[in-house]
Amino acid sequence: MRDPAQAFKLAILAALGHSPEVIEPGRLQRFATSDKRGDSAGWCKLFADLRGGVYGCNRAGMSETWQADRDQPMTRQQRAERARQLAQATAEREAQRRKQWAVNAGRITRLWAQCVPLVPRDPVTLYLKRRGFAGVWPLPVCLRLHRALPCWNGDVKIGVFPAMVAPLVSPGGRVVALHRTYLAADGRKADLPNPKKLTATAGSLAGACIPLHQPQRGLVGIAEGIETALAAWCGSSVPTVAAYSAGNLAAWQWPASVQRMVIFADNDRAGREGAATLRARAHSAGVSCEVLTPSDEGTDWCDVWVQRGTVTIEGAMT
Numbered sequence: 001m002r003d004p005a006q007a008f009k010l011a012i013l014a015a016l017g018h019s020p021e022v023i024e025p026g027r028l029q030r031f032a033t034s035d036k037r038g039d040s041a042g043w044c045k046l047f048a049d050l051r052g053g054v055y056g057c058n059r060a061g062m063s064e065t066w067q068a069d070r071d072q073p074m075t076r077q078q079r080a081e082r083a084r085q086l087a088q089a090t091a092e093r094e095a096q097r098r099k100q101w102a103v104n105a106g107r108i109t110r111l112w113a114q115c116v117p118l119v120p121r122d123p124v125t126l127y128l129k130r131r132g133f134a135g136v137w138p139l140p141v142c143l144r145l146h147r148a149l150p151c152w153n154g155d156v157k158i159g160v161f162p163a164m165v166a167p168l169v170s171p172g173g174r175v176v177a178l179h180r181t182y183l184a185a186d187g188r189k190a191d192l193p194n195p196k197k198l199t200a201t202a203g204s205l206a207g208a209c210i211p212l213h214q215p216q217r218g219l220v221g222i223a224e225g226i227e228t229a230l231a232a233w234c235g236s237s238v239p240t241v242a243a244y245s246a247g248n249l250a251a252w253q254w255p256a257s258v259q260r261m262v263i264f265a266d267n268d269r270a271g272r273e274g275a276a277t278l279r280a281r282a283h284s285a286g287v288s289c290e291v292l293t294p295s296d297e298g299t300d301w302c303d304v305w306v307q308r309g310t311v312t313i314e315g316a317m318t
Helices: 004-016 076-113 123-133 226-236 246-251 269-284 301-308
Strands: 029-031 042-046 052-057 062-067 144-153 156-169 175-182 196-198 219-223 240-242 260-264 288-292
Touching: 004 042, 004 052, 004 062, 042 076, 052 076, 076 144, 076 156, 076 175, 123 144, 123 156, 123 226, 123 301, 144 175, 219 226, 226 240, 226 260, 226 301, 246 269, 260 269, 269 288
Parallel strands: 219 240, 219 260, 260 288
Antiparallel strands: 029 042, 042 052, 052 062, 144 156, 156 175, 175 196
């Protein structure tokens, strides 16, 4: 029989593409599932009896169980022991996650306190002007400027840049992450491999959004990105929030006051699928919902705003 720890490690690698260097039986371990600095989204525990284990990725929201001898049926006593081991691992993982969330919450609070409101001709307003929002003022108050935000690539500090910072807020009103867009002083995106980044989270992102606007008279719109949501609002007068991603759009939890929803979907597979999922959830809850998608594949409503200058939604704010 091959080494159970090595077999467990290979199963994790096959599923996540990453694993701990060394598997330690009986211990809940955290590890990176990306090249991002400070990433510890992966987790695993090989049970002390070496007969099974559990692993997953918090970022992907997935978990899997592993059994050393899958072809050999377990006795009733073994099944009971396995259930106990799984429950213990779940409780350990939840406690560890909440501890890390508390650490991340402190970092988010300190970073947000360093940000300042927008003023004309600062790097953020210049950036938004370049994106097609010249003359749009005031801008949503949840968009702020960090004058000198460090940027990291793994453990290497690339530099310090101005940044547009916006909070992702949970349905309960907690800031669970900050979205950062690194900029140059003249409002261009910073010359970085990925100028848009999310901080480590201080809670689940499920249901959260960037609250650019509040619902008005029971109406709200939602789009994926900040710029797309701004374009939808400018062109339609629908108060619109940003979901951050297609997956988060699908899982968004709208306020209880919402009676009508407009989804400004990106025209790509992820965008269409996310919009369809959210629309189905809204209809099941008795909320009127329509999905608007640009006609050209691979575009979003920010592209439409820049090209045509308007998005028409009949009766949106009547």
